[in-house]
Amino acid sequence: MKIAQRTAKFAEFFARNPWWVLGGALILSILAGWATAQLPVYTSRLALLPQNTAVAKRFNDFLNNFGAASDLMVVLEGAQSSELEAFADNLAAKLRSEPEIDQATSHLDMRFFLQHAYLLMPPEGLDKLAAMAEQPIPDGGGLEKYLSKVLDWSKNHPPLGGMDTDLQTVEAGLNLGAFFLEEWQRWLSAENVPSNLDWNRLLVKNGAGSMADGYFTSHDGRMLFLFVHPKNTSGNFEELGPFVDKVKQVSAALAEQAKTAGQTPPTIGLTGLPAVEYEEYVNIRKDIALVSFTSAGLVIALILLVVRSFRWAVLIFIPIGLGVVFSLGLTLFMVGHLTIITAAFIAILFGLGADYSIFTSSRITEERQAGKPLVEAIGAGIGSSFKAVLTAGGAALLIFSALLTVDFPGFSELGMIAATGVLMTLVSTWIVQPALYALLPPKLKDIPPTAIIPTSLPPVGRGRFPMPVAVVIVTLAIGGAIFGGVKGLNIPFDYDLLGMLPKDSQAAYYQRRMVAESDFQAEVIIFTAKNMAEARRISREADQLKTIAQVQSLTNLFPEDADTRLHKALSIGELFSRTDYVKQVAELDAAGISATSFKLLRALLENSTAIIDDAQEQAFSAGHSNLVERLEHVREQLLAISTRLETDGEQGRLRSESFLRALLAAANNGLNVINAWRHAQTLAPEQLPPALHDRFFGADGSVAVYAFPAKTVYDAVNLDALINDVYSVSPAATGFPTTHQVFSKTVVEGFSHGTQLALVLCLFWIMAVTRSVRGFALAALPLLIGGGWMLGLMAVSGVRYNFANIVALPLVIALAVDYGVWFSYRWSDLKDRTPFQVSLAVGKAIGLAAGTTLAGLGAITLASYRGLSSLGISITIGLICCLIATLLVAPAIGQLFDLKRKP
Known part of the structure; x- marks a missing residue:
């Protein structure tokens, strides 16, 4: 049939x-x-990915050891930097109190890094501090005496070409000088007298704007990023959904509070792999x-x-x-x-x-x-x-x-x-x-x-x-x-x-902007090292890669010569505690700028332009065209300040006095930090702030080094170049780009x-x-x-x-x-x-x-x-x-x- x-x-x-x-x-x-x-x-x-591959095993091992590999990133923009920072700190504090959230980091505690600056400074910087502490303390006399000496030097200064100073040091000094002159101009022209020096501008100019005041920002400082870590690191939506919803809810509530208080809340966006x-x-x-x-x-x-x-x-x-x-x-x-x-x-x-x-x-x-x-x-x-x-x-x-x-x-x-x-x-x-x-x-x-x-x-x-x-x-x-x-x-x-997300995707929008406008992005490379020595090698080599925009590690806090640095810091702290620098700063602050000092200051400004002219001739003769341009910028700043002081008169003196006191306050803070070094102790990982320790140290004691790609990882050519470079540093590297x-x-x-x-x-x-x-x-x-x-x-x-x-x-x-x-x-x-x-x-x-x-x-x-x-x-x-x-x-x-x- x-x-x-x-x-x-x-x-x-x-x-x-x-x-x-x-x-x-x-x-x-x-x-x-x-x-x-x-x-x-x-x-x-993870349910879509093969789990029997080497990259999947490395990624899962990292998750088991460190928790989530990617943070939710809260992006703030549309307000002044001070307002963004205050909002970010407030938001991070509120988020940390929520049960769904393990960590919320708006900035790094810069006080911790300042207290341990002797571990981060170049060795020659410590030597200069030690030499400064051992020099004879100059006689008092106040600001008038100091300005008189400098004015006399400006009238009869030795030839500049005979000074033994390398070009790099000169350029660094000019950058610092230009920063202080810009700040002085800001003090003179601001409608309201500023309260603090804007160190962020100096950091931005020197390529460190993404860590201004310890905050995570875009290159221009207009976007600020918070890193939020979930309590439950599972990628299932049953845990991910409540986590992201809670961050949205708390952010919206805080923005509404700011609006009710008559403030303009920043624009808030979420990005990072959890948001995607x-x-x-x-x-x-x-x-x-x-x-x-x-x-x-x-x-x-x-x-x-x-x-x-x-x-x-x-x-x-x-x-x-x-x-x-x-x-x-x-x-x-x-x-x-x-x-x-x-x-x-x-x-x-x-x-x-x-x-x-x-x-x-x-x-x-x-x-x-x-x-x-x-x-x-x-x-x-x-x-x-x-x-x-x-x-x-x-x-x-x-x-x-x-x-x-x-x-x-x-x-x-x-x-x-x-x-x-x-x-x-x-x-x-x-x-x-x-x-x-x-x-x-x-x-x-x-x-x-x-x-x-x-x-x-x-x-x-x-x-x-x-x-x-x-x-x-x-x-x-x-x-x-x-x-x-x-x-x-x-x-x-x-x-x-990201191109598969909806056209109006907030996560994709801010992720692309982060890649273009900052050194941060969600798709981070993660190196793991068995010990700090290996972490130092990885950080050093990864930092040299053109495919890497920024390397984040704690290896600078644990240098090879940590013991030597500690002994130097103890010595420097002890030496500075015996000086009268703190006393002299306090005396200068109390005296302010008298009428005589103000007159000397204006005279010095007028003489400074002649010194700049001489320096420009020397730089031009030596073929340093960039140095000539920088000197011209400083010259223009000096002329602008001199003109403004002549025009403003007494108000110019008062504003300049306020600026001087801001400088002295910064100097006093620095002296206090150095004085505290006499009590410095060996730094152990357990002494790190919890946010740093949990991010960089695994449960088994291994050390993590994070590297942010310089270009988008969603381009095959960029991705292949990145991964080839990364594996040349460590074949055990993991993170989203490796699995992707x-x-x-x-x-x-x-x-x-x-x-x-x-x-x-x-x-x-x-x-x-x-x-x-x-x-x-x-x-x-x-x-x-x-x-x-x-x-x-x-x-x-x-x-x-x-x-x-x-x-x-x-x-x-x-x-x-x-x-x-x-x-x-x-x-x-x-x-x-x-x-x-x-x-x-x-x-x-x-x-x-x-x-x-x-x-x-x-x-x-x-x-x-x-x-x-x-x-x-x-x-x-x-x-x-x-x-x-x-x-x-x-x-x-x-x-x-x-x-x-x-x-």
């Missing part, structure tokens, strides 16, 4: 016992529903809900619109729903969980599963139209369509199974779940649909147009293409497909994960291999089942031609592959293979029909099948998450191309293979 006849017998059995079939389906649905309810959804990115993953999940979850309900609704609406019968809609839709439920239930036992990728496939399965129900139900209707009894018609329809549906469904199952070979769990699991979904939908179609049809047979007057084979057509639709036209159509179609396939080989891959490089290549290479294997398996399966050149050509060529057109259109329109739409081509193969297969089998069945009659009759069923798929996937194109929307757009392009190739090109191909067919 042929397989079609056996299938017909089984279908008749199911049709004669519908309640038993539906009862069994109901019981299995309840069990599958229970299993689905137990099915966890892993929302962490948060936005990613929230938008994908919203899009999946939208797509799942919308696709199901659109499929039902389209079926009702076309077939105009509720019973027909039930016959088509219930097998789909059962297939989805059964596959989800089996997923619990085969995979054990869903991910954000596999959860999104449900919408696609709705569109794919509808094809089989439409094809089988249309054949049952044809048999009923031929006058067969209901049960016999059900058996004949299922039996006659079985081979076609098996061919199409088997091809889809093999295509999805090919994804199991991809070394990327996110997509290999998709292959497993999708293949299971196809199998379950096929089983539901062959078993449940006959029982449903027996209970709910559509009335013959409700038979939809998809089930009617036209016997009389208008003249334009009766015959076939003229042979030259058929040849031209096929030639152009194949030529276009070849052109598109070649073009498709050059479609670039976009490694930018490996997993990106795994995705691209895996899908290239998986797609090729899927296509080969599909074609071999079709060839094995059709067993004829004509049947194979009619079934496979529309798919190949449509796929080629799809790639060509993507290439011409500038579409790039990304981590989401790279799966589009194998999905299109699985979704669109049905069209050519159904056309091929119906071409053989309807031997007494003309090519146009076959095309119109088959086209209605194929059109409805394609319409349901497009209805399901059309909603994906509206997703706010651009990764999903790009997938929907790519699949939609592919399906439309394959549909056109099936309905337009396939009849012409059939004519070329079947020249004796009825004209």
Whole structure:
């Protein structure tokens, strides 16, 4: 007995016992529903990544040892630096009190670093301090005496060219002098007298603006960053969501308080990998809900619109729903969980599963139209369509199974779940649909147009293409497909994960700005060292790499000569405690600037320009053009201050006196720090502030060194250069860039291999089942031609592959293979029909099948998450191309293979 006849017998059995079939389906649905309810959804990115690679192991080891590898970054901007700093400190304090938050760092405690400055200073700096302390203390006399001496020197100074000073020291001195002159000008011109020196401006000019006053800022100081560390470092949204929501809530509340107090709150933004993953999940979850309900609704609406019968809609839709439920239930036992990728496939399965129900139900209707009894018609329809549906469904199952070979769990699991979904939908179609049809047979007057084979057509639709036209159509179609396939080989891959986020993504916006405007970014390289000596080597070598913008480590606090420095600091502190510097500073502060001192100061300013002129001549003669320009800037500053003092008179004296006292206050602070060195002790890691210790020291005592890339890691060339440099320093480096490089290549290479294997398996399966050149050509060529057109259109329109739409081509193969297969089998069945009659009759069923798929996937194109929307757009392009190739090109191909067919 042929397989079609056996299938017909089984279908008749199911049709004669519908309640038993539906009862069994109901019981299995309840069990599958229970299993689905137990099915966890892993929302962490780690669930998508292979865990058996070296980079994954290193990354997981770091997580276990240090906690989270990436902090949530709160960006503040839109206010004065002092306001940003105050807001940041207040926000960090409030965040630290929240249970979801482990650490919130707005700035480093600069007092700690000042207290241990002897560990950070160059050795020669300590020697100069020691020499300064050992020099004889100058006689008193106050500011007047000092200014008089300097004025006398300015009138009779020795030749500047004879001074033994290197160029670097001169430039450093000029930078410092220019800073103090700028501050003096600020004191003279400000509407309100400043309270402190703005050391941040000096840091910015010397390339250290990102750590002004210990705060983390952009190069220009207009953006300030807070680093927030979660209590629970799991990447699952169950922990990540409340953490990010709490940071948003506290930030918004503090901004509202500032607004209520009459202040202008800063603009607040969140970025960093936690913010990216948060936005990613929230938008994908919203899009999946939208797509799942919308696709199901659109499929039902389209079926009702076309077939105009509720019973027909039930016959088509219930097998789909059962297939989805059964596959989800089996997923619990085969995979054990869903991910954000596999959860999104449900919408696609709705569109794919509808094809089989439409094809089988249309054949049952044809048999009923031929006058067969209901049960016999059900058996004949299922039996006659079985081979076609098996061919199409088997091809889809093999295509999805090919994804199991991809070394990327996110997509290999998709292959497993999708293949299971196809199998379950096929089983539901062959078993449940006959029982449903027996209970709910559509009335013959409700038979939809998809089930009617036209016997009389208008003249334009009766015959076939003229042979030259058929040849031209096929030639152009194949030529276009070849052109598109070649073009498709050059479609670039976009490694930018940020580009997949919504257009208005706050995390992506600030992440790109951080890369462009600061030395910080979320995608940080992490080195781990077994001891401090290795950490010093790593820090030193990493700091020399052009691909690294900034290195963060604590190795400077633990130098090799720490003991020697400690003894020097003790000696310097003791020596300075015996001097009268503190007393002299206090006397100068008390005396201020008298009228006589002010007069001497103005005279000195006037003489200074002559000294600058002399220095410029010496620099010009030596060929130091940059030095000439800097000296000219200082000269202009001196002239501006002199003019302002002459204009302001007494107010200028008072403002200058206030500036002097600010300088003296800074000097007094420095002297106090140095005096405290006499009590200095050996620094141990346990003495570090908790925020520093937890960030740089692991549970096993290992030391972390963080390196911020100089360029974006979402460019393949930049990323490869970065990783090559990083591994030259330490092969054990980890962090997001290292995993991103490996997993990106795994995705691209895996899908290239998986797609090729899927296509080969599909074609071999079709060839094995059709067993004829004509049947194979009619079934496979529309798919190949449509796929080629799809790639060509993507290439011409500038579409790039990304981590989401790279799966589009194998999905299109699985979704669109049905069209050519159904056309091929119906071409053989309807031997007494003309090519146009076959095309119109088959086209209605194929059109409805394609319409349901497009209805399901059309909603994906509206997703706010651009990764999903790009997938929907790519699949939609592919399906439309394959549909056109099936309905337009396939009849012409059939004519070329079947020249004796009825004209």
